[in-house]
Amino acid sequence: MLTDYHTHTERGPYTVAWLDRFLAMARERNIEEYGVSEHAYRFRQAGHLLDNPWTRERRTEDLDEYFRMIEEARRQGRRVKFGIELDYIPGKEEELSRFIQSYPFDYVIGSIHWLGNFGFDLLEMKDQWNGRDVRTTYDEYFSILMQMVESGLFDFVGHADVIKVFGHEPDDAVFLGEWYDRLADTFSRRQAVVEVSTAGLRKPVGTLYPALGLLQACHRRGVPIVINSDAHRPEDVGAGYDQALALVKSVGYRELTVFTAHHRSSVPMFDDHPYTQFR
């Protein structure tokens, strides 16, 4: 079976009619289990977690309204998971934990989009990459990623090497390889689940997250995966899955992780749907 747990409906209203467009695309692409994972920073209930001028301007939504859409969809017979994409902030573990427990999420995606006030994946902050040392920035990002996984707060790791989003990559295979091993060691020891995301295919970097080397390091240590699109539009649900499936298959993965109320289990991904049928 296939799943798509990392999607955002935020460009439309919190209505079942809008959600249905995402569900329709999931159905079209043979994705049996679909979930929404809105960005926590958009909700006033999460305003105390990630507070900077950029998020403050965009904190316009009510999480209860989002949850009510999910409840209403379920009441009408839709199968949809309730998730959230939550920025890990070092030092805020207690607040994050309280927030996670305050809603009946099926899963919480741990992501990092900020290094201080530098939203490194935002187009409007892209210029701040100029003059930054790429290796130092990677060190900073991967260190926070390790702390995030050590915290044990999250159900899976979102887009683990999204730091490459605009194509800034250290031209140093040893540097990256050492990080991949350290990260995969931590994922394995903390029993983390890692996302294979097709979002990078739609970004300047033009490749999947994570890099092949990191995925291989994860597979060697038995770290489980999920495959997600990070769709922000209905048409992107399940987008690029043929490439993601080809990659994970080549690395040796045969199972995906499914989540219900933070409980995880593994399901075979190829048995009933050979990857060649996804477009």
Ligand SMILES: [Zn+2]
């Ligand atoms: Zn993200």
Ligand SMILES: [Zn+2]
């Ligand atoms: Zn996302």
